[in-house]
Amino acid sequence: xxxxxxxxxxxxxxxxxxxxxxxxxxxxxxxxxxxxxxxxxxxxxxxxxxxxxxxxxxxxxxxxxxxxxxxxxxxxxxxxxxxxxxxxxxxxxxxxxxxxxxxxxxxxxxxxxxxxxxxxxxxxxxxxxxxxxxxxxxxxxxxxxxxxxxxxxxxxxxxxxxxxxxxxxxxxxxxxxxxxxxxxxxxxxxxxxxxxxxxxxxxxxxxxxxxxxxxxxxxxxxxxxxxxxxxxxxxxxxxxxxxxxxxxxxxxxxxxxxxxxxxxxxxxxxxxxxxxxxxxxxxxxxxxxxxxxxxxxxxxxxxxxxxxxxxxxxxxxxxxxxxxxxxxxxxxxxxxxxxxxxxxxxxxxxxxxxxxxxxxxxxxxxxxxxxxxxxxxxxxxxxxxxxxxxxxxxxxxxxxxxxxxxxxxxxxxxxxxxxxxxxxxxxxxxxxxxxxxxxxxxxxxxxxxxxxxxxxxxxxxxxxxxxxxxxxxxxxxxxxxxxxxxxxxxxxxxxxxxxxxxxxxxxxxxx
Numbered sequence: 001x002x003x004x005x006x007x008x009x010x011x012x013x014x015x016x017x018x019x020x021x022x023x024x025x026x027x028x029x030x031x032x033x034x035x036x037x038x039x040x041x042x043x044x045x046x047x048x049x050x051x052x053x054x055x056x057x058x059x060x061x062x063x064x065x066x067x068x069x070x071x072x073x074x075x076x077x078x079x080x081x082x083x084x085x086x087x088x089x090x091x092x093x094x095x096x097x098x099x100x101x102x103x104x105x106x107x108x109x110x111x112x113x114x115x116x117x118x119x120x121x122x123x124x125x126x127x128x129x130x131x132x133x134x135x136x137x138x139x140x141x142x143x144x145x146x147x148x149x150x151x152x153x154x155x156x157x158x159x160x161x162x163x164x165x166x167x168x169x170x171x172x173x174x175x176x177x178x179x180x181x182x183x184x185x186x187x188x189x190x191x192x193x194x195x196x197x198x199x200x201x202x203x204x205x206x207x208x209x210x211x212x213x214x215x216x217x218x219x220x221x222x223x224x225x226x227x228x229x230x231x232x233x234x235x236x237x238x239x240x241x242x243x244x245x246x247x248x249x250x251x252x253x254x255x256x257x258x259x260x261x262x263x264x265x266x267x268x269x270x271x272x273x274x275x276x277x278x279x280x281x282x283x284x285x286x287x288x289x290x291x292x293x294x295x296x297x298x299x300x301x302x303x304x305x306x307x308x309x310x311x312x313x314x315x316x317x318x319x320x321x322x323x324x325x326x327x328x329x330x331x332x333x334x335x336x337x338x339x340x341x342x343x344x345x346x347x348x349x350x351x352x353x354x355x356x357x358x359x360x361x362x363x364x365x366x367x368x369x370x371x372x373x374x375x376x377x378x379x380x381x382x383x384x385x386x387x388x389x390x391x392x393x394x395x396x397x398x399x400x401x402x403x404x405x406x407x408x409x410x411x412x413x414x415x416x417x418x419x420x421x422x423x424x425x426x427x428x429x430x431x432x433x434x435x436x437x438x439x440x441x442x443x444x445x446x447x448x449x450x451x452x453x454x455x456x457x458x459x460x461x462x463x464x465x466x467x468x469x470x471x472x473x474x475x476x477x478x479x480x481x482x483x484x485x486x487x488x489x490x491x492x493x494x495x496x497x498x499x500x501x502x503x504x505x506x507x508x509x510x511x
Contacts (some may be wrong), residue, residue, distance in 0.1 A: 001074045002100075002258045003030035003066050007059055009082025009107075010156065010182075011147040011174040013038075020243045023251030029258075030074070034062050036087065038175055049143075051180030052116065056090035063095050075100035077258045080107055082157065082240070083177075086116045086186050093192035102195050103257055105250075106157070106202040106240050109222065112188040116181065121423035122155045133179045145182070147174030157240025158420040158454070160204035166244045196230040198257040200250070204453045205240040206421045209233045209263050210483070211452065216265050217274030218321045224268065232262025237453050240420070277323075280333025281490035282498060287336045295368045296326050298335040298345035299377055307382035307407070307509035308344035308372055311335055312365055314389025314415075315352035324349045330486045334386070334502070341506060346372050352390065355422045358429045362394045373405065382509050384408040389483065392416050392458075393429035400434035402441040408508035410444040410501065413451060413483045417458040432462045436469035442508045443471060446501045449479035476501045 004024055006017045014033035021031040036055045059078070066076055076099050080088030085107035092099045108119045120126050129145050136143025150171045153159050159167060201208055207215070212233070215223040225231075234253040238245045256262065266272055290297045300306055311334050313325035325331060326347035335345025350364035351357055365385075373380040383405050387395050392414025398406060416431045418424035435443075443466070447459060466473040478497040482488045486498065 001028070001030055001071065002077055002255075003032065003070060003074055004077050004079055004254060004258070005059070005062055005066065006031065006033045007036070007078070007080045007084035007088050008033075009080075009084045010177050012081075012170070013173070013175065015173050016170070016241070016243050019247035020251050020254075023248055024254065027251065027255055029255065030066075030070075032062050032066060034059055036084075036181075038178065049180050050178035052086060052090065052182075052184040052186060054178075055087035055181055056094070059087045059091035060094055063091055063098055067095075067098050075258065077101045077103060077254070079103040079105055079254065081105040081243070082107055083116050083119075083181070086110050086181075089188065089192055090186055092195055093188045093190075096191040096195055099195050101258060101260075102192070102197045103254060104197060104199045106200065106205055106242065109226075110186050112190075113185050115183050115185045117183055120156075120182070121421050123423050124426075125155060126423075129179060129182055133183055136179065143179040144176040145179055146176050147171070154420065158202070158205035159241070160239035160453070160457070161245030162239060162241060163245075166241075170241065170244065196232075196260075198232045198234065198262055199226070200234045200236060200242070200253050200257070202236050202238050202240055202242055204238055204420075204457065206419070206454065208235050208452050209265070213265050214275060214484070216268055217276060219268060219318045220316075221318060227265040227267040229264065232257065232260070232264060234262050275484060275488050276328055276330070278329065278487040279490070280329045281486050281495055282333060282337060284333050284336045285340065287339050289335075292371070294326070294349045294364065295371060296335070296347045297372070297375065297377075298332075298339040298347075300339045300342045300344060302342070304344075304377040305379040306342060306344050306377060307384070307506075308346055308378045309334075309338050309384045309386055309505060309509070310346040310348065310365075310369055310372060312348070312350070312385060312387045312391040312394065314387075314391040315350075315361070316354050316357065316390060317352065319351075319353045330388070330484070333486065334498075337498075337502060338506065341502075343506060343509060344372070344375075344378050355418075355424065358393055358424075358427070362397055362429075365394060366397070381405045382407055384410065384505050384509055386410040386412070386505065387414055388412045390415050393418065393427075393431065396429050396431045396434050399431055399438040399441065399443075402438055406441065408442045408444060408505050409438075410446070410505050412446040412501070413448040413455070413481075413485070414445070415455050415458055416462040419454055419458070432458075432465040435462065435465050435471050438471060440472045442504075443473045444476065444501055444504045444508075445473060446476045446478065446497065448481040448483055448485055449477060450482045452483060455483065474504055476504065
């Protein structure tokens, strides 16, 4: 028999699991929901304020009671949602032989010595927690963080999929979070590393399996360890609270996870060509390139001056990734393609190594653009900028105050607003919020039909704003295309879309 021990996240308690627990019980599983010690309570040992160790003890106590009451051969699956993964890992580290599997339910990968506060996406919320702790006497000694108001839950995770009634219920039942649980560092001996694990990814709140595979392929350090045969994954097309938005689907995923099911990631260097390094979908002839600092120029034939297109890669991309983005087939393919049509193609590397790096990455792009415009072979008054994927938020700078020489902004499968888990609420890198200031600047949007839900939502917001403000937007759809379709989907429809997009951009440059 499988026994699921369910641990809720910040501000929430056992009541959020009601429907999921009922589905699991109907499938013949045992279920225990952990009531974590809350504000105003005292640890069972009579100690001081409630902290992370208090919650680890709460989970450990439930594990011990299940072990004592279970039949031989019963398997315990620990499920931690959101903050709940911290006490789950702490307890599993103390009882590794008792646990068959750990499920990270839309939760991160906490590390030894790191407090749960570090995983809170919104920096303003992190600051508020520290300030409240200081006001309560400092450190983890007392104090609490009040639960969010109804309209503030999205600061803690995507509310996609929640009905109005569910959101009302979440708000009504929410309780303050003891600050010590967020501020006290997690302490692990390493024993928990031997326990198999499963990630249940809520794709309206964060990356799906394909995006994780890309992160493994490009060498993102924090993700490498997930490409392991003991680590499986499931996706749910919903926001951060699946136990409320899709309890049946969640229960099915948990049952399959307990049986060892789920998708696996492929380790980097396994002999498989990573998706981002596969050939460009067009057969584009090789052309000479000129490398200066972080920029490569692919000049066309003839003396010029010629219009130019600067191709801006996405990310975040680890600093140690090799080859660097300016050598990736998609970027070099587009640059060679436009060079063959009389336009200077430009690729570059910028320093978007984490979501906190947008400021310096944007400066890298601006600096590269000015150096390109200063090249005597380039017509400084006819330049287009073409952004990809995670480079999309940087379009905001150019849409907000487009210079006269900028003839077009293009974007392929872009992220057009900070994603829920980035903690960039209020950021200036939010293109839809400044689109009305772009005037008649042409914008070409290449939209992937099989885009992830979280990214597609940002594109929908941008398109809706374009319709509202009358922006000069042209959309090129790739109905069967995925994120990065130029190397993933080399089919006729995708090739046609590339030709249409290139044609649209070059028409603005040459017109």
